[in-house]
Amino acid sequence: DSGVTQTPKHLITATGQRVTLRCSPRSGDLSVYWYQQSLDQGLQFLIQYYNGEERAKGNILERFSAQQFPDLHSELNLSSLELGDSALYFCASSVGAEGSTGELFFGEGSRLTVL
Amino acid sequence: GENVEQHPSTLSVQEGDSAVIKCTYSDSASNYFPWYKQELGKRPQLIIDIRSNVGEKKDQRIAVTLNKTAKHFSLHITETQPEDSAVYFCAAHNTDKLIFGTGTRLQVFP
Numbered sequence: 001d002s003g004v005t006q007t008p009k010h011l012i013t014a015t016g017q018r019v020t021l022r023c024s025p026r027s028g029d030l031s032v033y034w035y036q037q038s039l040d041q042g043l044q045f046l047i048q049y050y051n052g053e054e055r056a057k058g059n060i061l062e063r064f065s066a067q068q069f070p071d072l073h074s075e076l077n078l079s080s081l082e083l084g085d086s087a088l089y090f091c092a093s094s095v096g097a098e099g100s101t102g103e104l105f106f107g108e109g110s111r112l113t114v115l
Numbered sequence: 116g117e118n119v120e121q122h123p124s125t126l127s128v129q130e131g132d133s134a135v136i137k138c139t140y141s142d143s144a145s146n147y148f149p150w151y152k153q154e155l156g157k158r159p160q161l162i163i164d165i166r167s168n169v170g171e172k173k174d175q176r177i178a179v180t181l182n183k184t185a186k187h188f189s190l191h192i193t194e195t196q197p198e199d200s201a202v203y204f205c206a207a208h209n210t211d212k213l214i215f216g217t218g219t220r221l222q223v224f225p
Contacts (some may be wrong), residue, residue, distance in 0.1 A: 002158060
Protein backbone atom coordinates (compact mmCIF):
# COMPACT_ATOMS: atom_id res chain seq x y z
CA ASP A 1 0.00 0.00 0.00
CA SER A 2 1.52 3.30 -1.17
CA GLY A 3 -0.64 5.48 1.06
CA VAL A 4 -2.12 7.25 -1.97
CA THR A 5 -5.87 6.72 -2.31
CA GLN A 6 -7.76 7.10 -5.57
CA THR A 7 -11.49 6.90 -6.13
CA PRO A 8 -13.33 5.55 -7.94
CA LYS A 9 -11.34 2.47 -8.96
CA HIS A 10 -13.53 1.90 -12.01
CA LEU A 11 -15.85 4.22 -13.88
CA ILE A 12 -17.94 3.59 -16.98
CA THR A 13 -19.64 6.49 -18.68
CA ALA A 14 -20.85 7.70 -22.05
CA THR A 15 -19.36 10.09 -24.57
CA GLY A 16 -20.08 13.72 -23.82
CA GLN A 17 -20.33 13.16 -20.09
CA ARG A 18 -18.22 14.63 -17.29
CA VAL A 19 -16.46 12.76 -14.50
CA THR A 20 -14.38 13.65 -11.47
CA LEU A 21 -11.51 11.54 -10.21
CA ARG A 22 -10.31 12.01 -6.67
CA CYS A 23 -6.92 11.54 -5.07
CA SER A 24 -5.75 11.70 -1.48
CA PRO A 25 -1.95 11.91 -1.21
CA ARG A 26 0.23 10.23 1.38
CA SER A 27 0.19 11.91 4.75
CA GLY A 28 2.74 14.72 4.68
CA ASP A 29 3.13 14.84 0.91
CA LEU A 30 2.52 18.29 -0.56
CA SER A 31 2.80 17.47 -4.27
CA VAL A 32 0.21 15.67 -6.34
CA TYR A 33 0.75 14.52 -9.91
CA TRP A 34 -1.73 13.18 -12.45
CA TYR A 35 -0.73 10.76 -15.20
CA GLN A 36 -2.76 9.11 -17.96
CA GLN A 37 -1.95 5.57 -19.09
CA SER A 38 -3.77 4.37 -22.18
CA LEU A 39 -3.73 0.72 -23.28
CA ASP A 40 -0.15 -0.39 -23.92
CA GLN A 41 1.00 3.18 -23.58
CA GLY A 42 3.38 4.90 -21.27
CA LEU A 43 2.64 7.30 -18.49
CA GLN A 44 1.62 10.65 -19.92
CA PHE A 45 2.16 13.53 -17.53
CA LEU A 46 -0.92 15.71 -17.19
CA ILE A 47 -0.42 18.16 -14.34
CA GLN A 48 1.24 18.72 -10.97
CA TYR A 49 0.13 20.65 -7.90
CA TYR A 50 2.17 21.70 -4.93
CA ASN A 51 0.50 22.83 -1.74
CA GLY A 52 -2.62 23.97 -3.55
CA GLU A 53 -0.99 25.66 -6.50
CA GLU A 54 -0.43 24.45 -10.04
CA ARG A 55 3.26 23.73 -10.45
CA ALA A 56 3.71 22.14 -13.85
CA LYS A 57 1.57 21.27 -16.82
CA GLY A 58 2.00 18.52 -19.35
CA ASN A 59 -0.13 17.38 -22.26
CA ILE A 60 -3.42 18.06 -20.56
CA LEU A 61 -6.38 18.70 -22.82
CA GLU A 62 -8.46 21.84 -22.40
CA ARG A 63 -11.43 19.58 -21.61
CA PHE A 64 -9.55 18.41 -18.53
CA SER A 65 -8.94 20.44 -15.39
CA ALA A 66 -7.62 19.76 -11.93
CA GLN A 67 -7.22 21.38 -8.58
CA GLN A 68 -5.70 20.71 -5.20
CA PHE A 69 -7.68 21.65 -2.14
CA PRO A 70 -6.48 23.07 1.22
CA ASP A 71 -6.55 19.57 2.74
CA LEU A 72 -4.19 18.57 -0.13
CA HIS A 73 -6.51 16.14 -1.84
CA SER A 74 -6.82 16.65 -5.56
CA GLU A 75 -9.50 16.21 -8.17
CA LEU A 76 -9.14 15.69 -11.91
CA ASN A 77 -12.18 16.75 -13.90
CA LEU A 78 -12.70 15.29 -17.37
CA SER A 79 -15.48 16.80 -19.47
CA SER A 80 -17.03 16.28 -22.92
CA LEU A 81 -15.62 12.79 -22.77
CA GLU A 82 -14.54 11.02 -25.94
CA LEU A 83 -13.84 7.36 -26.62
CA GLY A 84 -10.12 8.13 -26.67
CA ASP A 85 -10.22 9.33 -23.08
CA SER A 86 -10.63 5.75 -21.93
CA ALA A 87 -7.53 5.07 -19.88
CA LEU A 88 -6.09 4.39 -16.47
CA TYR A 89 -5.56 7.64 -14.60
CA PHE A 90 -2.89 7.58 -11.94
CA CYS A 91 -2.38 10.01 -9.15
CA ALA A 92 1.00 10.16 -7.45
CA SER A 93 2.33 12.15 -4.55
CA SER A 94 5.72 13.20 -3.25
CA VAL A 95 7.04 15.22 -0.39
CA GLY A 96 8.62 18.13 -2.20
CA ALA A 97 7.70 20.55 -4.93
CA GLU A 98 10.11 18.99 -7.37
CA GLY A 99 10.18 15.34 -8.34
CA SER A 100 13.91 15.32 -7.99
CA THR A 101 13.58 15.26 -4.24
CA GLY A 102 12.69 11.62 -4.44
CA GLU A 103 10.18 8.96 -5.11
CA LEU A 104 6.71 9.36 -6.53
CA PHE A 105 4.18 7.17 -4.74
CA PHE A 106 1.42 6.07 -7.07
CA GLY A 107 -2.14 5.23 -6.24
CA GLU A 108 -3.84 2.16 -7.67
CA GLY A 109 -5.37 4.23 -10.46
CA SER A 110 -8.87 5.00 -11.69
CA ARG A 111 -9.87 3.08 -14.78
CA LEU A 112 -12.16 5.14 -16.97
CA THR A 113 -14.13 3.52 -19.76
CA VAL A 114 -16.02 5.79 -22.16
CA LEU A 115 -18.66 4.03 -24.24
CA GLY B 116 10.25 20.20 -23.44
CA GLU B 117 11.80 16.97 -22.29
CA ASN B 118 11.39 13.87 -24.42
CA VAL B 119 12.39 10.39 -23.25
CA GLU B 120 12.84 7.50 -25.66
CA GLN B 121 13.03 3.94 -24.39
CA HIS B 122 14.16 0.75 -26.09
CA PRO B 123 13.32 -2.01 -26.59
CA SER B 124 9.54 -2.02 -26.24
CA THR B 125 9.55 -5.74 -25.46
CA LEU B 126 12.31 -7.98 -24.18
CA SER B 127 12.25 -11.72 -23.59
CA VAL B 128 15.03 -13.46 -21.71
CA GLN B 129 15.69 -16.84 -20.19
CA GLU B 130 15.77 -17.06 -16.43
CA GLY B 131 19.29 -16.36 -15.20
CA ASP B 132 20.23 -14.21 -18.19
CA SER B 133 20.79 -10.45 -18.03
CA ALA B 134 18.43 -7.80 -19.35
CA VAL B 135 19.33 -4.29 -20.46
CA ILE B 136 16.90 -1.46 -21.13
CA LYS B 137 18.12 1.81 -22.63
CA CYS B 138 16.73 5.33 -22.53
CA THR B 139 17.73 8.63 -24.04
CA TYR B 140 16.59 12.07 -23.01
CA SER B 141 16.59 15.35 -24.85
CA ASP B 142 17.02 18.10 -22.26
CA SER B 143 20.55 18.42 -20.89
CA ALA B 144 19.12 20.20 -17.82
CA SER B 145 17.47 16.99 -16.62
CA ASN B 146 19.06 15.93 -13.35
CA TYR B 147 17.20 12.95 -11.93
CA PHE B 148 16.55 9.60 -13.59
CA PRO B 149 14.35 7.07 -11.81
CA TRP B 150 13.21 3.65 -12.99
CA TYR B 151 9.75 2.30 -12.17
CA LYS B 152 8.45 -1.23 -12.37
CA GLN B 153 4.79 -1.89 -13.09
CA GLU B 154 3.54 -5.42 -12.60
CA LEU B 155 0.41 -6.45 -14.45
CA GLY B 156 -2.63 -4.61 -13.10
CA LYS B 157 -0.66 -2.79 -10.45
CA ARG B 158 0.73 0.65 -9.81
CA PRO B 159 4.23 1.73 -10.86
CA GLN B 160 6.82 1.46 -8.10
CA LEU B 161 10.30 2.93 -7.91
CA ILE B 162 13.06 0.33 -8.12
CA ILE B 163 16.17 2.46 -8.50
CA ASP B 164 17.15 6.02 -9.32
CA ILE B 165 20.26 7.99 -10.21
CA ARG B 166 21.12 11.64 -10.05
CA SER B 167 23.14 13.59 -12.57
CA ASN B 168 26.24 13.78 -10.38
CA VAL B 169 26.63 10.00 -10.35
CA GLY B 170 27.62 7.71 -13.21
CA GLU B 171 26.49 4.37 -11.84
CA LYS B 172 24.40 2.97 -9.03
CA LYS B 173 23.81 -0.61 -8.01
CA ASP B 174 21.28 -2.32 -5.77
CA GLN B 175 21.66 -6.09 -5.60
CA ARG B 176 20.72 -7.47 -9.04
CA ILE B 177 19.82 -4.15 -10.60
CA ALA B 178 22.09 -1.33 -11.69
CA VAL B 179 21.66 1.91 -13.56
CA THR B 180 24.28 3.78 -15.57
CA LEU B 181 24.14 7.37 -16.75
CA ASN B 182 26.09 9.01 -19.56
CA LYS B 183 25.36 12.73 -19.34
CA THR B 184 27.41 13.59 -22.39
CA ALA B 185 25.44 11.25 -24.59
CA LYS B 186 22.22 11.90 -22.67
CA HIS B 187 21.39 8.28 -22.15
CA PHE B 188 20.91 5.97 -19.19
CA SER B 189 20.38 2.25 -18.89
CA LEU B 190 18.90 -0.31 -16.51
CA HIS B 191 20.73 -3.59 -16.06
CA ILE B 192 19.13 -6.60 -14.42
CA THR B 193 21.37 -9.58 -13.78
CA GLU B 194 20.38 -13.16 -12.96
CA THR B 195 16.80 -12.49 -14.03
CA GLN B 196 13.98 -14.32 -12.30
CA PRO B 197 10.35 -14.89 -13.37
CA GLU B 198 9.20 -12.31 -10.81
CA ASP B 199 11.19 -9.69 -12.75
CA SER B 200 8.55 -9.97 -15.48
CA ALA B 201 6.83 -6.58 -15.67
CA VAL B 202 6.79 -3.32 -17.58
CA TYR B 203 9.73 -1.07 -16.77
CA PHE B 204 9.60 2.69 -17.24
CA CYS B 205 12.52 5.05 -17.28
CA ALA B 206 11.96 8.72 -16.52
CA ALA B 207 13.82 12.00 -16.61
CA HIS B 208 13.15 14.94 -14.37
CA ASN B 209 13.44 18.48 -15.67
CA THR B 210 12.49 21.43 -13.46
CA ASP B 211 9.09 20.33 -12.17
CA LYS B 212 8.18 17.60 -14.63
CA LEU B 213 8.93 13.90 -14.44
CA ILE B 214 8.61 12.59 -18.00
CA PHE B 215 8.37 8.86 -18.53
CA GLY B 216 9.54 6.72 -21.40
CA THR B 217 7.10 4.49 -23.25
CA GLY B 218 7.97 1.39 -21.25
CA THR B 219 9.62 -1.98 -21.84
CA ARG B 220 7.69 -5.18 -21.32
CA LEU B 221 10.15 -7.70 -19.89
CA GLN B 222 9.28 -11.38 -19.92
CA VAL B 223 11.50 -13.82 -18.09
CA PHE B 224 10.95 -17.44 -19.11
CA PRO B 225 11.74 -20.23 -16.63
